[in-house]
Amino acid sequence: MDRVSKAEKLPFRLEGIDHILLLVSGMKPAARFYTEVLGCTVEGELPQYGMLQLRAGMALIDLVDIAVPEASWAKPPVAGGRNFDHLCLALGAYDEAELRRHLARHGVEIIEEGVHGGSRGESLSLYVRDPSGNVIELKGPPPV
């Protein structure tokens, strides 16, 4: 039964997604994309693990560069597999024309767009790719 939630006897309650460890190939272009284009800030550097921790609002995005030997611990045995389709970032209110100009200025292509549902309701979603091909959905709050 899908609808059965056993929340009443669970020894915990879920609050939300805290962080995600994304595999990238090449840290420099990835770091540039997440900081300069998306505005994440560097929270911690762990070169000994091939990792960069970025803050994305109340969450973290950890990038792991599987192109370097330090990240061999995270390197999948098979290249090119995708166990996740995309990641959606919740944005604060923004000016759509300005956002489009910003992405264009950085040479970031919008590969798909549409009004889709998210955790806060329906709103415009713009889909872009990071330099390693991971798909990122940019989503503002639902219109008031």
Place this chain on the structure above:
Amino acid sequence: MSSAPFTIKGLDHIVLRVRDRDRMVRFYCGILGCTLEREQAEIGLTQVRAGHSLIDLVPVDGKLGRMGGAAPGNEGRNLDHFCITLDGYDEGRIRAYLTAQGVEIGEAGSRYGAEGEGPSLYVSDPEGNVVELKGPPWIA
């Protein structure tokens, strides 16, 4: 410095590519306590709520899933793991509960997350995705 004309508030949702939708729903809803938020069978999308975030399950043989290319192999991945924040963390009770549910528990430890350093443990979902369950930071 970024000149981005927006601010990121957090992670809204992640989309997992799955082979067995029912089995995954049983794990995320039946065991972890996510709630079924929305189902769009015609495009192959099941959305479950994990607190303020959503986890979307997209069967690789559905309409959306096929657009995402070939099915993920057991060993191919582009996501190492993701972490869900819990509102309380009694490791003994969590372990007893997960064990009773037949969930294999990986390494427990003190790890850094978005709210700071705190206790966490790793579990695997039925398709091998690693999910970190993390309690509040040691010092709130």
